[in-house]
Amino acid sequence: MRESKTGTRNGDTVANDFVVHVEIAAPIDAVWELAGHPSRIAEWFGPVVSVRMDGDVRHAVMGNGHELVERITHRDDTGHTYTYEVISGIPDLTSHAASISVDERGKNSLVSWRQTATSSNPEYDIESRLRGVMEAGLTALRTLLEAPE
Numbered sequence: 001m002r003e004s005k006t007g008t009r010n011g012d013t014v015a016n017d018f019v020v021h022v023e024i025a026a027p028i029d030a031v032w033e034l035a036g037h038p039s040r041i042a043e044w045f046g047p048v049v050s051v052r053m054d055g056d057v058r059h060a061v062m063g064n065g066h067e068l069v070e071r072i073t074h075r076d077d078t079g080h081t082y083t084y085e086v087i088s089g090i091p092d093l094t095s096h097a098a099s100i101s102v103d104e105r106g107k108n109s110l111v112s113w114r115q116t117a118t119s120s121n122p123e124y125d126i127e128s129r130l131r132g133v134m135e136a137g138l139t140a141l142r143t144l145l146e147a148p149e
Contacts, residue, residue, distance in 0.1 A: 016126040019114040022138035023105060026145040031102050031109040032080045035141055038072050044144055045137035058084065073097075092121035111138055 024031050034040055038058050042048040052059040056072045068089035075082040081101035086093055096117045103110045113134055117126040 016118075016124075017114075017116040018127045018131060019112055020131060020134045020138060021110055021112045022135075022142050024109045024111060024142045024145050025107070026109055027107065028080060028102055028104045028109045031111060031141075031145055032077070034145065035100055035102055035111055036075075036077065036080060036082060038070075038075075038082060038084065044141040045133075046140060047133055047137075057087070086117075092119045092124055094118045094120050111141065113138060 034044065039051050039053045041058075041060065042051045047062050048060045049063050050061045052061075058070045058072060060068045060070065062068060066089065069087045070084045071087050073083045073085055079101075080103070081099060083097060083099040085098070086096040090096070096115075098113070098115045101112050101114075103112070115126055115130060115134070117124075119126075
């Protein structure tokens with residue numbers, strides 16, 4: 001499923017809002033155990049090679065050595081969702097919010113990953129930068145969780 005609101009102009013900023021989904025043949029608690037822990041993103045999201053948590057701040061080191069610093073703004077284990085925002089690491093970003101959530105779909109689980117951002121750069125398009133790698137990350141998550149033990 002694809003949802004998108006890209007390129008909305010508001011004065012001198014460009015807003016991008018989109019979500020990607022993947023259905024995983026695994027129970028919600030098993031999916032949440034991996035996808036729901038901000039410190040474990042490097043296990044399934046290829047661009048991140050290491051993570052260090054400092055309280056509610058996640059320091060994600062990318063494959064190119066660049067560090068992305070994010071704050072976990074909300075985490076709900078019962079509701080199977082967490083939200084975060086980029087603090088530093090993306091030039092021209094004026095605001096950012098993202099969420100990862102897991103919903104039950106019978107015996108399966110639906111993982112949704114949403115990104116919303118604004119930038120002072122009129123050429124900035126978070127969706128074109130991230131949709132493909134986010135979809136690949138969710139596919140890797142599915143592969144890990146559906147692998148025979």
